[in-house]
Amino acid sequence: MKGERDTVFQMTNENNLIQIICLKKEEQQGFDYFVEELNHQNLDFVKPKIHESFYSAFDELNERFPWHTYHLEYSDEDFRDYVADCLVEKVNDSKRMFFAPRKRHFEDILKIHLKTKDVKVKTGVFSIEVCNLNKETQYFYQEFVDSYAQEIGQKFKLESTTETWETYSSDSFDFIGNIEVLGNSVLKDSDGDICYVLAADKYKFTATPLTYTAQKWEWNFVKRN
Numbered sequence: 001m002k003g004e005r006d007t008v009f010q011m012t013n014e015n016n017l018i019q020i021i022c023l024k025k026e027e028q029q030g031f032d033y034f035v036e037e038l039n040h041q042n043l044d045f046v047k048p049k050i051h052e053s054f055y056s057a058f059d060e061l062n063e064r065f066p067w068h069t070y071h072l073e074y075s076d077e078d079f080r081d082y083v084a085d086c087l088v089e090k091v092n093d094s095k096r097m098f099f100a101p102r103k104r105h106f107e108d109i110l111k112i113h114l115k116t117k118d119v120k121v122k123t124g125v126f127s128i129e130v131c132n133l134n135k136e137t138q139y140f141y142q143e144f145v146d147s148y149a150q151e152i153g154q155k156f157k158l159e160s161t162t163e164t165w166e167t168y169s170s171d172s173f174d175f176i177g178n179i180e181v182l183g184n185s186v187l188k189d190s191d192g193d194i195c196y197v198l199a200a201d202k203y204k205f206t207a208t209p210l211t212y213t214a215q216k217w218e219w220n221f222v223k224r225n
């Protein structure tokens with residue numbers, strides 16, 4: 001590729017050198033970016049995908065490589081915040097341990113401080129309280145005042161009715177799992193197996209998400225003196 005090129009991000013592992021190259025556009029203003037992988041075991045040239053921004057190029061790198069396990073050599077200061085955001089997302093999603101030496105190295109290169117905090121994580125299941133519903137109807141009457149109604153013994157006429165739903169404890173129970181409303185209410189356990197099929201208009205369901213506390217990584221820039 002022709003034109004002025006500059007390395008804005010670079011990482012290595014045992015076999016690969018992976019970097020993002022910034023290339024000045026010919027006869028145009030602006031820059032192109034692409035991911036370059038140099039592998040001693042594979043010398044075949046692969047035409048890279050050209051991106052309009054560093055962020056798009058880094059998204060490609062982020063999808064292709066477990067770069068949080070590599071050795072970070074360099075990151076341009078203009079993009080360190082984006083790299084740091086992607087780093088904590090990658091580490092939090094990974095099941096591998098983030099060891100102290102690697103953590104300190106990322107901190108040194110990106111000029112950041114990494115720390116963990118406790119966060120609530122949803123389990124995907126709910127604590128569901130199931131209560132029976134009972135419909136109660138109240139009737140409101142109006143007293144007749146005309147003489148004819150009094151002569152025939154009709155003292156009141158129905159003015160209005162009000163319907164309310166009340167819960168009662170009979171046959172109520174608690175359930176751990178998920179609920180689907182498909183005409184009826186279907187209660188499933190954490191494996192997706194159906195445990196109860198209940199009439200939706202006969203029960204009240206109160207679902208509370210179940211969570212657990214986990215440690216997640218976050219970052220902030222190191223204050224410069």
